[in-house]
Amino acid sequence: MNTHNTKPYIGPPIPMSPDPQAHANEIDQPHRLGKILRMPKVRVKTGLSRATIYAEMAKGNFPRKIQLFKRSVGWLESEIEDWIAIRVRRRE
Numbered sequence: 001m002n003t004h005n006t007k008p009y010i011g012p013p014i015p016m017s018p019d020p021q022a023h024a025n026e027i028d029q030p031h032r033l034g035k036i037l038r039m040p041k042v043r044v045k046t047g048l049s050r051a052t053i054y055a056e057m058a059k060g061n062f063p064r065k066i067q068l069f070k071r072s073v074g075w076l077e078s079e080i081e082d083w084i085a086i087r088v089r090r091r092e
Contacts, residue, residue: 036066036074045080 039050046053056062063079 033076033078035077036068037077037080038072038074042075042080046084 037045039053042048042053043050048056053062057064063075063083065073065075068074
């Protein structure tokens with residue numbers, strides 16, 4: 001007997017901007033979206049510790065996390081790569 005709920009999860013609705021064009025502009029930017037990296041991959045990619053990532057994020061010096069679920073966060077890979085690129089350019 002299958003006791004699992006087979007209905008797909010449907011999360012809360014995404015709030016719409018009062019300006020329909022503003023919302024259209026948000027969803028027309030797929031090039032900035034992409035993979036979401038979890039903490040272990042962010043640490044490997046940046047070479048930073050968990051504590052340093054959160055400290056720099058609090059100061060506004062590191063990309064902000066995305067809340068995925070109650071106890072789950074991630075970062076956009078494109079933002080992490082941009083953050084790294086900025087540091088490489090500063091070195092030059």
